[in-house]
Amino acid sequence: MDESNNETLFVRTNKSFIENSIDDSHGNQFKQQFINNKIDLEITDIHNEDKNDDDDDAEVLDDIQCRSINQNNFIDCMEFETIPIDHDTANLKRILFGNAALSIGPEWLHQYFEFDAINSQLWYGLVQHKGGPCGVLASIQAFLCAEFFHWNRVENIQNVKDLHRYRNECLSKAIGNILWQIKRKDQSVIIAIESQQKILDETKDFRFDNITERLRIGRFESKKKLIDFLCQIFKHSNKNIGCVSFVYSCILTRGIEEIQHDYDPGSIQALLTPETLLCSQELVNLCLIGCAVSNVFDNNLKCDELVLQGVKKQSKIGFLTLYEYGGGAKVGSCYKSPKLPIFVILSEDHFTVLFAKDKINDDNHHQIELYYYDGLMNQENEIHLTIDTQSCAIHDDKHRSPLECVIQTKWPDCHINWNDSNRLF
Template identity: 35%
Template sequence: MIASSEENRKKKTSTTDSTQRSRTNRIRRGMMAGPIASTSQESNKKRQNQRLEVSQKKEENRHAGDGLLVADVHQKSSESGLTEITSVDCVGVQQELCIAQERVQRENSFEKVRQETLKTTKVKSLPRPNVADLDVSEMVLDDIDDDDDLRELSKVSFQRTVAEHSCAGRPMDQHTAMVGDLDQCFFRNVFAFDFLFSVFVFQQELKAVLLGSSLHCFSVEWRNQGFTFLETHDLRYGIVQKKGGPCGVLASIQAFVLKKLLFENFESSDTGLQRLRPSNTTRRMCLVLAAAEILWRAGEGKQATIAINSGQNQFTPTGHYKSRGVLEKITCFTVDNIKDLRLLLERHIDQFETGVLGCILFTISAVLSRSIDKVRDDMDVPTTTLIGAHGYCTQELVNLLLCGRAVSNVFDNDTELDSGNSNMTLLKGVKGHCDVGLLSLFEHYNICKVGAYLKTPCYPIWVVCSESHFSVLFGLQRELLTNQDKGLEFDLYYYDGLANQQEEIRLTVSVGKSTLSCQLVDTDLIPPLEHCIRTRWKDAFVNWNDTEPIL
């Protein structure tokens, strides 16, 4: 028994020495040592350590190219005399090769998508910022090394919930991918440089159609103007204009507020003048409905976009772009039905009514609802701006708000003008009757001709253009639009938000009865407003009812 025990001990010692020598020889030949754990737990622990080492090796080599990775494998083989590779090594190398191939395929896919995106987002050959003039060297671009970050970039959606209703809210920079087409504003697999470049181009596009150049900025008069109502008892319907400039926008939305108050406020039992003394809730709701109608018409009854001040920069202005902290802070919401549009406006109405940027936000909303390309197509001259000299609204902007199209003229339909040498110039006018009309002093001076579509709107409300200023003239009875002009007498009310008006101005217009009286008055003393009224009712006599005439 003793001899047998001694013999077993020698055999065990010999086996252990042999195993250690074999392991040492394998290490010298470059082979990975096999497991020597005596228990299954230690064996599993060893495998986990091996996987961790392989994982760390993959992390260190994940950014290397295919050529470097293959060269590294050959180098290990030649230096260590590699003759045998365990299954763990094979899996590690295969995974590394797969990762490298996937990265190459993904980059090729990104490049293909980028080229397709550049093709689909090209705009028409209207005046656009010249790429050679863009200061691309000043644009900031950060490298994206992490695949997860790159995948996240391709999934940008900016979803927001608004008043228990989900709408897609997108920062102003996300609209840059489409440059005028709101339905193509989502990114998929576009490189960061293309994204930044599109942001830069779109901001120039928007500023060009509004102000003429990306170096121009909104004036102080525009930046400080919202749609704030008067508190004067007889003028509670009126929107206050602080300074000259955005009167075209204010008069247009004022006209639609009056339409809602006088003819569509079915919840109120008040009639006539009582409706011109609305409560705070009523006039705010009318402002919401008026803004929704204007934007929905600009979007051709298919979609509309609302620009909201997010309070923080959505992108960093660079290059030839002058910033005043307006456009870079805007977030846009696009909806495809009128109900959602009203909900969004109702939720954010404070920004339009009491916010300092209310007028700018609404103007941008109208442009984006129509789209930049369509706004330019509406104009006779594509380089025309919506905000002209000294910050005044152009006729194109007023027409966009009144009729839904930024046409340059106020006559009915389109007209072809012979420009000589057999060349015809197409002049674009108003198509179809409008809910709210327009009267212009320029027609009195034979500078333009206002068509029947604007002179005879669906409701007795007119935006008045007189001496480069826009105000509002309206009546309380729709019948005055259908009755015969001869022998007609009716009252019109005039409101000018810039005149610091403190009392109601009521005009009594007589047509056919007292026309001889107006012939005895010196024409130099006739107020411009009367001339505007007579472009609609010829030879009408206007009684100011003890109110001082506005000359």
């Protein structure tokens, strides 16, 4: 048997441990060994360096004919209708970047939604290539963790193809849930899809950026149809929706005027910071709670003649920030006690994710098992933290990790065990 044609996939679920030997020339051979019960899912996929990304994408397509059609033909033959973008709609670029004549840098232009294909422990993680879109990626990652570990927990995966299908299904649901949460009553979800063909002409106020001029727009009244559409898109390719087109979809669904009403007066002119093109708090709030408010405290705060808008109700996904530890922000209970034990973390101008794989109850459990994921860090292993809320930590600010400081804004004075993971500074 030629070992170069083999891939080995290990899947550990709460039911079984399965070793699959996949041999293209001899068919699939499966050997199943039942061992100790595990709730988490671990996938070990031997990476074949000889395969390119296009070959990997092609493996997940059920219909092999899809490999020979380009993106435009694929979009045209879908059962869901999309229309070409016009110059009026292209003005949404201004609310994202502040100027519709700006080009889009590589940190945003080339950032699509790609899962870690090498590290078996981090099968659930989206990979970030450059700094910039971390706020968007962390928000989607948080909703992905909700799907993987709370809403759509896997029971059994038997091969690489099943894993691709499962991850793309959860990615479709995560993006669909974010957009559906943004949708206003009696309005539609509007989604921007990247095609290959340029649709718009350049003007003095609008310059090509290799995304905006290629967009097609779809409108959805049903959440099921929206997710079905996204599933078809990601089944075909992960290059039809990326970070930019996803944020455009958020803007179109919320509405430009509505977003501007969400802001604190005089707060920002664009959803990305002008100098660094990092995600603003407004953009992260738009992804997490459906409106682009400027603050993370509860409800509204009257300050002289101004009304500063905060988070109005308990969020599905939480938010914690190092700025609160330093006294520069106040995170309210709506974000600090979310419906799910999943938090987007802001530390040192970078957004990451902290999550539990099971529900936790602060009243009954003083030990909480959490996992930390940073798509930009090239993690080698899963970072598993045990939070002991009844053991007081010894404070030594010189040797404290910023992540520890953030966690203690939620669980004050808790003891944090890194479980043999390297402490992050």
